Amino acid sequence: MNIVSRFPRTHILLVVTIAMPLFSIGMLGSGSGHTNVTTPNEMNVVPIPFLNQSFDEFSDWSHSRSELLTLRVDSRHSDEREEPTIERVERVKAGDTLASIFERMSISSRDLEAVLDSGPLGKFLERIHPDRELKFVVTPDKRLVKLSYARDQLQTIEFDRDGDAFTASQISHVPSATTTYRHATINQSLFGACQRIGLPDDVTLRLAQIFQWDIDFVLDLRKGDEFSMLIEEQYVDGKFIGYGRIVAAEFVNQGSRYRAVYYVDANGDGGYYGESGQSMRKAFLRAPVEFSRISSNFSAARFHPIERRVMPHRGIDYVAPTGTPVLASGDGRVSKATRTEPNGNFIVIDHSGDIQTKYLHLSRFGAGITSGARVRQGQVIGYVGSTGWATAPHLHYEFLVAGLHQNPRTVPLPKADPISRRERSRFELQAVPAFAELDSHRDDHQIALAR
Secondary structure (H helix, E strand, O other): OOHHHHOOHHHHHHHHHHHHHHHHHHHHOOOOOOOOOOOOOOOOOOOOHHHHOOHHHHHHHHHHHHHHHHHHHHHHHHHHOOOOOEEEEEEOOOOOOHHHHHHHOOOOHHHHHHHHOOOHHHHHHHOOOOOOEEEEEEOOOOOEEEEEEEOOOOEEEEEEEEOOEEEEEEEEOOOEEEEEEEEEEOOOOHHHHHHHOOOOHHHHHHHHHHHOOOOOOOOOOOOOOEEEEEEEEEEEOOEEEEEEEEEEEEEEEOOEEEEEEEEEOOOOOEEEEOOOOOEOOEOOOOOOOOOOEEEEOOEEEEEEOOOOEEEEEOOEEEEOOOOOEEEOOOOEEEEEEEEEOOOEEEEEEEEOOOEEEEEEEEEEEOOOOOOOOEEOOOOEEEEEEOOOOOOOOEEEEEEEEOOEEEOOOOOOOOEOOOOOHHHHHHHHHHHHHHHHHHHHHHHHHHHHHHO
């Protein structure tokens, strides 16, 4: 019988494969006399024991060797196999604490303490807010592996198990932005117009703040006024998270058109400017209380409700709920922050140009507002109240130039500095395309309405 037929083909192939390097060594020695033959021991090669064995013996050895290799591979994968985990998202409810959520999920108080003791970031979990999300990764036996807390839409804190402790890290999400166009006509109020086109109240306030030096949003708005804007929509991982900066805007009030674009100068300072480069910002706000109602205007002869006689009213009374923030109308230094019987809690601010402003009947002062404090335009200096001689919550506001009272609504206000000459060409590179895009959208909107 042919010897090949006595053995499986796989055995023969295996022997040939293993033996070939040894044959090659022998062949190297059969050449020129200058070639040195290196033995397996000299090569640090372990001699193969079955070269002198019968094929039957080799067959038995190869099967046992194959089983040994299989056992080693299985053992290796078993060591690297990760423990199975379960992911669960919990939305914080009103009244929830981290302890109550851990208890609800049957996670041990030991893991809770380890998370809270993870360092400064763990302190953020001591006060969690409703509607925020907590993402848990746990084992089947409720052992916490990882915890993620979304502080807001752009900040997430992660706690990863490290033995019996947890390490904390903060992840910042950088949103992507696309610019979109919005337009609305005012029927009753600016807030109502913005809500009709899906804009939240914070965008309404920012729009009003752009034009607050030119438009009195308490008294000047009329039905039929309109506005349009280019505004950034922000996304994280493809999910809309809110509105960003207003890139450019236009407001038509009683037939007068006001336009503004946001510009960042070479120093990194940003602000809103008109088409010719003039700053939308003036040195003073027209009104130190946003979206309030005027109950008494500036007048040389007004019937005083407490004195019961006609007296000059040298300021404007803004009616607003108690606690409404009162803003500094301009940069300056607080010369008085005190209380008297007629004025109640009141503040006097000295400004450049021999200008002085007064704020009366406050419920309380803002943080850090004392005599001598420096304040910036728009800073909260106090809150509307009814202290002193006041029949209802309101702010009495006065504007003086060189010691003489002026009507805050009509007094000419000093302007802020315009775009400098060296910034002019850079400004136009940003402003011209923005205004052109605003005009294009507005024209398309008007054509669509005419159809």
